[in-house]
Amino acid sequence: MTRSGKRTTIVDIARQAEVSISTVSRVLNGRPVADEVLATRVRKAATELGYRPNMVARDFRRGVTSTIGVVVPDLANPFFPHVLKGLAEEVSAGDHRLLVVDSGEDADQELQLVAQLAGSCDGIILCSPRMPQSSLATLPALGVPIVCTNRSVGDLPFGTVGIDSASGMRQAVAHLAQLGHQQIGYLGGPGTSWSDGLRREGLSTAAADLGVSVSSTEAGSTSDDGHAKLPELLDQGVTAVIAFNDLVAIGALARLRELEMDVPSRLSVVGFDDIPVAAFLGPPLTTVSLPKEELGRRAWAGLHQQLETGQVPQEELLPASLVVRHSTAAPAD
Known part of the structure; x- marks a missing residue:
């Protein structure tokens, strides 16, 4: 100085x-x-x-930035900070740093952010991208290595790491069927969510295999969505509800309290994600636990492989597991 x-x-x-x-x-x-x-x-x-x-200037002269761009659809969703935590732990062990941006669940904004990051980052990680396949197909022209989480990319030259949400949904439906539920409702996620598509696939398969009836509605990904959309399923006579994520389930639980409907004696509720607060709700939420931090770690492993070798890693699918707590029980007689 x-x-x-x-x-x-x-x-x-x-x-x-x-x-x-x-x-x-x-x-x-x-x-x-x-x-x-x-x-x-x-x-x-x-x-x-x-x-x-000046490390930034030095890296610029060398033709690298040592920066990894990360695009997240909604930082307010507790799922994504856990993914970022696992990612940051791995990245910080080397010479790279993270630049995180939030697309606000807007597919067009997401595409624009990727294009902006491509000029200043060595690689990009797209967390649960919302953009359509046609937009994804334009990204290879940016010339930057990309890894997607929770999204199938077909034959595009991207690394992909996902969670087997279909298996998690099958576990949830099997649990409810074993308790005796025959009418199950699903508070679905955003229409642009690939994970929601997997969950609906698992729901349909499990319902057919187990002989249960399913009603569904597109809710969204927030507690407000669950609170607003739950009555649509109640009107259809369901005895159990599975929510797209724990936030949607929390909104549904709040609506049930307003309606003075006890959980689980009047309605069983299952979430997805197993965010930390899920275990401390009233009642503690039965939910499908997803390996969020491991998803972040594996995303960096795939991107690091591309940066070091130029080789795109094979698609990887991580397991989901049902955690049974006290928000599910046998249906009332």
């Missing part, structure tokens, strides 16, 4: 060492110089002045 309190530059070092700026640049970047005495003076001056290199 200079006496004025400003950040030390190579100009300051050159002045103190009484050498040219080009000599300082060569020494600090590890390139050979003809006179080792000059090199020693440069290093001594840099130390005395407390010089710290």
Whole structure:
């Protein structure tokens, strides 16, 4: 640091060492110089002045940024901070840093953010992207390695890591059927959500296999959505409800309290994600637990492989598991 309190530059070092700026640049970047005495003076001056290199500028000169862009559809959803935590743990162990942006569940905004990040990031991770397949197909032209989580990309040259939501849904339906429920409702997620498609697939398969009837409605991904849409399923006589995620389930539970309908004696409720608060609700929520932090770790492993080798990793699917708590029981007689 200079006496004025400003950040030390190579100009300051050159002045103190009484050498040219080009000599300082060569020494600090590890390139050979003809006179080792000059090199020693440069290093001594840099130390005395407390010089710290500008890593961004250095990376730019090398043609890399050491920055990984991450696009998230909704940072307010507790699912995604856990994914980011697992991702950050792995990335921070190396030389990269994360730049996280929120698309606000807007597919068009998501596409624009990816295009902006492509010019300043070494690679991009798309968390549960909402954009249609036609938009995804335009991304290879950006020339940056990409990994998607919770989204199938077909034959596009992206790494993909997902969670087997269909299996999780089958487990939830089997649990409810075993309790004796024959009329099950589903508070579905956003229409642009690939995970919601998997859950509906698992719901349909399980219902057919187990001989139960299913009613569904498109709710969304927030507690407000669950609160607003639950009456549509109650009107259809369901005795149990599965929600797209735990936030939607929380909204449904709030609506049931308003209606003075006890859970689980009047209606069983199942969530998805197993966010931390799920275990402390009244009653504690039965939910499908998803390996959120591991999803982040595996996303970085796939992107790191592309950065190091140029090879796109094979699609990976992580398991989901049902956690039974106290929001589900046999239907009332």
